Amino acid sequence: MARRMLIAGNWKMNGMPDQLGFFSDLHDQVGSPGVDVLICPPFPLIPGALDACAETSIRIGAQDCHPARAGAHTGDVSAALLAQLGVHAVIVGHSERREDHAESDAVVRGKAEAAISAGLVPIICVGETLAEREAGEAGLVVTRQLAGSIPETGRFVLAYEPVWAIGTGLTASLEDIAAMHAVIRGAIRDGDGTAILYGGSVKPGNAADILALDDVDGALVGGASLEAASFAAIVRSAVI
């Protein structure tokens, strides 16, 4: 199955209701771009974002979900609710959640399973820290995360995000990205059919080179997804 390019924006804990004009600006700048475009705003902005994108090809995702279908989990949000709202995908296992909320691979897998059962596409994040890379363990760490985080059945997207490249302005070299994406493709079930995104300081200036790599099927963009102009420039560099 051919893999489609996906450019996904992760707003993290940014964005306010008066910034939903972002979506018409983005639509004006990219139109129907021929690649998949997804924005993951904070939970309370999701209904407004869905309304704002109703007449466009832009899809809306969430940044997290709980492994359970419903229940006594104060502050959490179920994949089933997200799906009912019209959300398309959900990021799971982002390194900020693995770090801030001590999420283990098993928890991440549970979230990915919940997303799949609700009909959402989980975007499962993996990536090594700087210490792990310097110790020569990047490949080992990432393959261990993959083994622990990927559900046994169902379609998913992966995002390789070296932790040291997130929000730092540092990006992995093209050689390191290509090498890790090849490792990931070889390590997962249905490697050829699974989209593998790169994330970590993707910007308009470096996106074209990264997205041109063989095993890179898109990008997960943090900081540069907050402005329609910079995100649109990244989307345009994915269209060849």
Ligand code: PGA
């Ligand atoms: P960044 O974040 O583009 O700001 O580095 C990427 C991410 O965390 O997904």
